[in-house]
Amino acid sequence: MSPLLRASAAWHLAALLLTLVWPPWWPWTLGAVIANHLLLTALGLWPRSQALGSNWTRLPAAAAARGEVAITIDDGPDPEVTPTLLEILAAHRARATFFCIGERIERFPQLARDCIAQGHAIENHSQRHRHVFSLLGPAALRRELQSAQTTIERVCGARPRFFRAPAGLRSPLLDPVLQRLQLQLVSWTRRGFDTVNADVDAVLARLTDQLAAGDILLLHDGHAARTRTGSPAVLEVLPRLLEAIEQRGLRVVTLHEAAGVY
Numbered sequence: 001m002s003p004l005l006r007a008s009a010a011w012h013l014a015a016l017l018l019t020l021v022w023p024p025w026w027p028w029t030l031g032a033v034i035a036n037h038l039l040l041t042a043l044g045l046w047p048r049s050q051a052l053g054s055n056w057t058r059l060p061a062a063a064a065a066r067g068e069v070a071i072t073i074d075d076g077p078d079p080e081v082t083p084t085l086l087e088i089l090a091a092h093r094a095r096a097t098f099f100c101i102g103e104r105i106e107r108f109p110q111l112a113r114d115c116i117a118q119g120h121a122i123e124n125h126s127q128r129h130r131h132v133f134s135l136l137g138p139a140a141l142r143r144e145l146q147s148a149q150t151t152i153e154r155v156c157g158a159r160p161r162f163f164r165a166p167a168g169l170r171s172p173l174l175d176p177v178l179q180r181l182q183l184q185l186v187s188w189t190r191r192g193f194d195t196v197n198a199d200v201d202a203v204l205a206r207l208t209d210q211l212a213a214g215d216i217l218l219l220h221d222g223h224a225a226r227t228r229t230g231s232p233a234v235l236e237v238l239p240r241l242l243e244a245i246e247q248r249g250l251r252v253v254t255l256h257e258a259a260g261v262y
Helices: 003-021 022-042 063-067 082-091 102-107 110-115 137-154 174-180 200-208 233-247 255-259
Strands: 070-075 097-100 122-126 216-220
Touching: 003 022, 003 102, 070 233, 070 255, 082 110, 082 233, 097 102, 097 110, 102 137, 110 122, 110 137, 122 137, 122 255, 137 174, 174 200, 200 233, 216 233
Parallel strands: 070 097, 070 216, 097 122
Antiparallel strands: none
């Protein structure tokens, strides 16, 4: 448990004991417990928060020292987008990390295998990408993550080591589940909001502003916003992003490479 969760658990116990010893204090102890829950909820709605457990918002220091950055691509695989992304990455000799939805891997297994065959990594983005993911209890969280682990390992032949929560939202109950499944939570340094913004220049600017070694960048092949011509914005953003990374003398690696695990 993180120090905050330990303190929260201790406060719940203290509140119960105070209520039992001095019953008239119950409105105050109840109010304090409610305030604690509101704080934990707010932290869960902050994707880059470290307070609820270990959370990568940047690559490890050693990777940053080597001039490495990570491009992470969420919500796929997608038959209309992923193949072209793979072609773009191959042209730049760059390897990305795909946070994939288990159900989509079951629908498009060959796309997942193509990612692996070309040197990219596939990681856990939950089995169903439920909008209520952050509201699930411990048992439901474990089923959701374990199902995705099983799906990805069966199709791709490798068990994920990293997890990204749907929309980055999580509950205080997630970290113990991640620890049991030996998964490291990963958020991002900066994101392009390319699922809701089809302005290619604006998406690129968000990703490249103060771009530096150690950054984790977030794009999407699933749920990609479309430009006025109907093209997924990510297909126009990615080549320019890779060029910007190269111009800064940086190198794109998978999270596995950055962590030194294979």
